[in-house]
Amino acid sequence: MKNYIKADEWNIIEEGFDPHLNKISESIFSLGNGRMGQRANFEETYTGETLPGNYVAGVYYPDKTRVGWWKNGYPEYFAKVLNAANWVGIEVRIADEVLDLATAEVSEFKRVLNMHAGVLERTFTAKLKSGKTVKVKATRFCSIADDEVGAIRYSITPVNFDGKLTLSPFIDGDVKNQDSNYDEKFWTLVSDEIIGTEAYIKLRTKKTEFEVCTGSNIGLYKNSEKLDVKIAEIRKEKFIGQTLTLDVKANEEITLVKIAANLSSENYSKEALLKETKAVIAKATAKGFDTLLKEQKEAWATKWEESDIVIEGDVSAQQAIRFNIFQLFQTYTGKDDRLNIGPKGFTGEKYGGSTYWDTEAYCVPFYLATAPQEVSRNLLIYRHKQLGKAIENAAKLGFKDGAALYPMVTMNGEECHNEWEITFEEIHRNGAIAFAIYNYIRYTGDEAYLAEYGLEVLIGIARFWKQRVNWSSNKQQYVMLGVTGPNEYENNINNNWYTNLLATWCMKYAAEAAGIVKSQQPEKYTSLLESVNFKDHEFADWADIIEKMYYPEDQEKGIFLQQDGYLDKEQILVKDLPASDRPINQKWSWDRILRSCFIKQADVLQGLYFFEEDYDLETIKRNFDFYEPRTVHESSLSPCVHSILAAKLNDEARAYEFYLRTARLDLDDYNNDTEDGLHITSMAGTWMSVVEGFAGMRVRDGKLQFNPFLPTQWKSFAFTIGFRGATLKVNITENGISIKNNNDVDLEIGIRNQIYKLAGNTELEVDNAELV
Missing domain, CATH: 1.50.10.10 (Glycosyltransferase)
Structure with a gap:
């Protein structure tokens, strides 16, 4: 478990640069907008350990299945969301030295993901081998207001020298997936074009023949004044860019603005793809970085109005739930019924980005x-x-x-x-x-x-x-x-x-x-x-x-058997496992795991979660108390189900323990696997742990029902939900529950089995004395 992300209600903050944590941070600070996504790779050159990742929704490659022994019925391929053209790249040279955080002396490094605005900001000071020092501030976002557009503002200030600065923004299509079964590159070049400050590259996937056009337009500024600098073209295999060289003086801030777009043949004809990309770039460039950023902030403000969960008294929990909600909306917006939600979203290659x-x-x-x-x-x-x-x-x-x-x-x-x-x-x-x-x-x-x-x-x-x-x-x-x-x-x-x-x-x-x-x-x-x-x-x-x-059932124990013969296994509890054996999926042979009684995630308990109305509390408790101590929770999907059931059983301590584990799974790298991408789908389970767990929200006979409790670590929590035409703001405190109806839809609401009328545009308050 890592613990280097600073606690903050609205921001994910990393202070100080540790190369060993870089791939984890690349996942955590990922950006997306439902149509495309980008890991938090550095704009400038980085020769250290990194997992490049830029993904375009719906574009995939059928990588040949690789197995030791073929069996009838095996699928021919494993589909993969592709690492697409890198649009964020900007090579930086000070005289003849390349700015590279893997070789420079880095100080004052800070990375901040502003979740309220949907913006990633990174600042640092780097001392090169020559002794020359620069300060950098990079701001980046993938627009949810215009989900084909991304934008970067990259500012660099010489600290202790005058001299030559060369900036080379580029689009690199010569990329590959780290998990390619045969180290194959999946893209072929269709066309490329450089027109002054604009650059376009159109690539086609092998086999599936998707086409993606990535374009960019750049602008250069000194202390906020636009510069007219001679541009030299860069052309390599599936790689295009521009080089801008200028003389700089100490403490002069030079800013490169790069506005980019990704368009695919999923949404445009292949013949029109380049033309449409140029139109998107022209429109975004006309707006400019500041207007695009303003639209981004406004769009995210609307998202948060509809979905925020507010936790009072626990900054760590507050940060975690917002991080999970933020990443879910970065991954899927629901605009396109051809798209779905990969377990890693747009944050990494594991699981192929496919639907599960x-x-x-x-x-x-x-x-x-x-x-x-x-x-x-x-x-x-x-x-x-x-x-x-x-x-x-x-x-x-x-x-x-x-x-x-x-x-x-x-x-x-x-x-x-x-x-x-x-x-x-x-x-x-x-x-x-x-x-x-x-x-x-x-x-x-x-x-x-x-x-x-x-x-x-x-x-x-x-x-x-x-x-x-x-x-x-x-x-x-x-x-x-x-x-x-x-x-x-x-x-x-x-x-x-x-x-x-x-x-x-x-x-x-x-x-x-x-x-x-x-x-x-x-x-x-x-x-x-x-x-x-x-x-x-x-x-x-x-x-x-x-x-x-x-x-299968064991009537003596009063439990449903996970499967025939489960009790034939040696019954060891997780608490009796040596810490050196955990996680077992990284420490044990598969044979040993299969012969053990240990459970990866909710199984019998998944059924009791789905169909809880069919079972009394004693039955649920017997099964929970039997299976949870045998569960190693080595699936990201496990803690949330256990949290919800624990809450139902009034086991507040375990409900909160499992909530915190699922909420901070990636932020704290619980399972030592955040570096290959975030666990996007389990993030929805975090939301469920609060709303279905602590608030006890259910739908029964067409009515919303609540059975709330307040974790002792919190002073209150509140959330907004939509239900059958009404927008409800639910607030739970130590005194009770209030539900505000912000629409003119009349509802009946159940609170601990008591039905209340909630008229449109009114508020219902029920204190704990009434809930006894």
């Missing part, structure tokens, strides 16, 4: 409450658009008759994960997609979604589960063999309780959804069932499985 079940299980609840309804709807439509591919994926594994298996990892709907125990066995992802449809409708009341999109998906998923189970003559029940549950430290197991439960729930919900569509839109219902060739016996088949499914 994390989106449905963790991100959908966040966007439901903090963004317009169409944002979470677009996340669901993304999966509907890929239903055909999901049916193809199932067919490759031998399923038929419209059975749909959504991929564990995907860009275009096709499975592209290359680990057999995940690709073939971690099929619970299907259930998470069905649950997200249910969760969306439960929250929004948008039952029309079922007829338009949802029911078709639910039928495909239910058909898969029907074919995936088999009848056990021995048990006289249906069983499910050879799966991997959410606990990925168990592979090829039989009857994972969570997966079996999810399978029957999906069939039950598909039948229920069919009934809703039939009653509301009978013609649409008939047409839809005809289009998917639905047979009359299918409802009966599902009902039979629902009634006769086997669920």
Whole structure:
């Protein structure tokens, strides 16, 4: 665990330069706007350890799957969001010396990510080997007001010399992914062009033939006055730039402004791509850096109005929750239903930037409450658009008759994960997609979604589960063999309780959804069932499985068994593990992990979180008290579920402990893996820990319900959510809860099982004496 980020309510602050922490900081200080993202790589040359990263949404490469032994059904490739052209680069030369923080003597280094404004600022003083010293201030942002634009203001001041300064802003398309399976470079040059202060390079991906045009326009200033300096062109392989050389004097500030744009063939025709990039650059340049920055600040202010969580009395917790919310909105804005949320977002290459079940299980609840309804709807439509591919994926594994298996990892709907125990066995992802449809409708009341999109998906998923189970003559029940549950430290197991439960729930919900569509839109219902060739016996088949499914259980202990044979394992608690053995995924052999009782993340408890209404508190507590002490929490998705369940059980100490762990997972590098990117999808779990955990927010019978408690470390906390046309400001203090309705929509609100009327544009206050 690292602890070098300074505590601050609105800023992420690093003071002092430690090269060993640089890759971690590159992740933490990443910028993005939903359309593109940029790791916090330095503008100037850096020959130390670094992970370059500039990413353009929707652009990927199908890197050849690399496995030791091929198995039928394996995907041909692992899709990867590509490291695209580096637009932030500015080589700096003082006389003949290159400014490089890996070789210079660095002092007064400070990096600040202003989350309220969406701006990264870096300042430092560097003494070169010659003794010449410069001060630098660099300001950078990726605009969410115009999500194709990024801007840099790079100011350099000679401290103790007069002499020549050369600035060479460039666009470098000769880049590669660090995780390229065969060290292949994925881009080919289409065209490049330099026109005075402007530079453009158009690149094409191999195989997929996406095209991305990156452009820039530069301006040079001395003490705020624009300079007219002769520009020399730089051209290398997939690399273009300009060189500007001038004489400088001590204490004169020279500023280079670089306005850039990334446009892709996902949004423009390839023929028009260069022209459109030039138009975007012209428009942004006409506005200028200061206006672009003003628009950025205003756009982020609006975001925070809709989604901020305010914590009083705990700066560390306040900083952490805002960091998580900030990174979520940098990653996904919901404007494009072709896009989704990679586990690392735009902050690194791990997991390929592809879509996982994390989106449905963790991100959908966040966007439901903090963004317009169409944002979470677009996340669901993304999966509907890929239903055909999901049916193809199932067919490759031998399923038929419209059975749909959504991929564990995907860009275009096709499975592209290359680990057999995940690709073939971690099929619970299907259930998470069905649950997200249910969760969306439960929250929004948008039952029309079922007829338009949802029911078709639910039928495909239910058909898969029907074919995936088999009848056990021995048990006289249906069983499910050879799966991997959410606990990925168990592979090829039989009857994972969570997966079996999810399978029957999906069939039950598909039948229920069919009934809703039939009653509301009978013609649409008939047409839809005809289009998917639905047979009359299918409802009966599902009902039979629902009634006769086997669920492993230990009645003596009163717990649901994670899978058959779980108690045959040696039962050791995590607290008894030597610290030198942690994390086990970095210290133990895979064989040893698989034979242990240790759990990577919530498994049985994931099911109890999803379906808590079906279980009494004693049942949840018995299972929580049994499984949590065996959980090593080596998945970023683990602490949040445990925090929410602990809060439900009034276990305030553990609820807060797990919250802090999930909230500061990346800021403090808990799992020693922040350097390859942030855990974006688990950041939504941090929000859930506060809103569903401490505030106890649920939707029951179409009504919002709260069961709040205040962590002893906090004086109060408040958050804003949207619900069915109303914007609510919820404030929880040691005295009770208040909910302000900022719209003219009348609601009924449940607080600890008591229903209250909350009229439009009014405020409800309930003190703790009333909540007893």
